[in-house]
């Protein structure tokens with residue numbers, strides 16, 4: 314029953330997280346796009362009113378005319394929309410999912426004894442430290458003198474994030490490390506909204522309603538943080554879907570894959586921002602494409618030599634005996650493992666035929682990425698992994 318309840322909490326939490334995340338990032342992409350497409354207002358009276366840019370669009374059966382007041386408005390309109398709850402609810406639901414999956418079930422998803430055998434409280438404390446510490450460190454960097462030098466700041470951020478990615482992958486399971494990296498960036502993005510962008514907007518509104526020019530410092534600070542948010546978006550979204558791809562987080566150099574994917578994502582965003590401004594350089598998109606090709610090539614499975622004829626081949630019965638001992642507590646129609654109410658990922662491995670039919674995915678999960686058994690809860694040995702490997706090899710070259 315507990316497993317069933319956990320699954321529903323997971324499903325509902327993820328559903329809301331996805332919807333609020335779409336609303337947030339959708340609005341954020343829209344405003345970046347809007348800003349980059351503004352044109353000088355056609356009417357003299359608009360310009361005199363303080364409209365610095367305007368844009369016409371057609372959408373959903375109507376024409377829209379957006380105008381941007383660059384230096385405050387003559388009077389605050391009675392209804393002013395803010396766009397902040399999308400960000401906050403994404404953080405709240407994200408924290409809920411993190412706590413439910415990676416902290417409450419840390420021994421399954423966060424701790425991998427093959428990486429480091431942590432106790433549950435220590436693992437959870439390190440996870441929380443990553444999220445809170447990431448924001449504090451980043452915020453201090455932005456406020457320091459370095460924060461005023463954009464390019465240097467980007468370089469320092471890249472180095473710091475690389476170190477963090479590496480460190481997380483030395484401590485947590487691959488997927489746990491990835492998820493904490495992404496959640497740390499996501500937390501920074503929402504904290505930027507809460508602690509910098511919103512207070513800046515409140516000050517702007519206050520100044521406008523008193524009829525004075527808003528202090529341009531607020532705008533500058535908020536701008537820096539929204540620029541960072543824009544470039545963090547694609548890396549964060551990669552991480553949020555990465556848990557389905559053990560080939561990335563299960564790789565020996567998983568931290569490098571994570572950073573390379575993040576840089577590629579940020580560069581793709583750079584390309585789109587430049588394209589909206591109408592002056593795209595081919596460099597960011599080309600470098601991103603090369604990076605992606607590089608990752609795809611670097612983590613591709615290597616061709617294997619034919620199995621050594623002197624080593625006895627492994628029968629299906631032997632392979633299935635290992636699967637039965639190490640996998641079926643979870644991968645059964647009715648799992649016996651606490652916390653599981655249905656076979657995870659729909660994979661059932663109860664009969665030799667099922668094991669045979671899924672030989673290739675079993676090999677991938679157990680030998681190549683070592684993602685299974687998850688958290689090595691069932692204590693598979695390296696010898697057993699090697700046996701599965703020999704069985705699979707013999708299988709694929711037509712032996713057995």
Ligand code: HEC
Nearest residue numbers: 556639640643657658660674675678679685686687690691
């Ligand atoms: C403690 C429970 C548990 C044990 C034991 C376990 N698994 Fe899994 N398995 C999972 C979970 C959870 C997932 C889903 C992972 C996810 O969320 O993507 C999964 C997913 C899989 C998948 C699908 C992967 C995909 O991306 O489609 C395969 C194949 C698999 N396991 C094979 C195995 C094999 C083989 C063993 C034994 C060596 C094993 N598992 C042991 C929990 C377990």
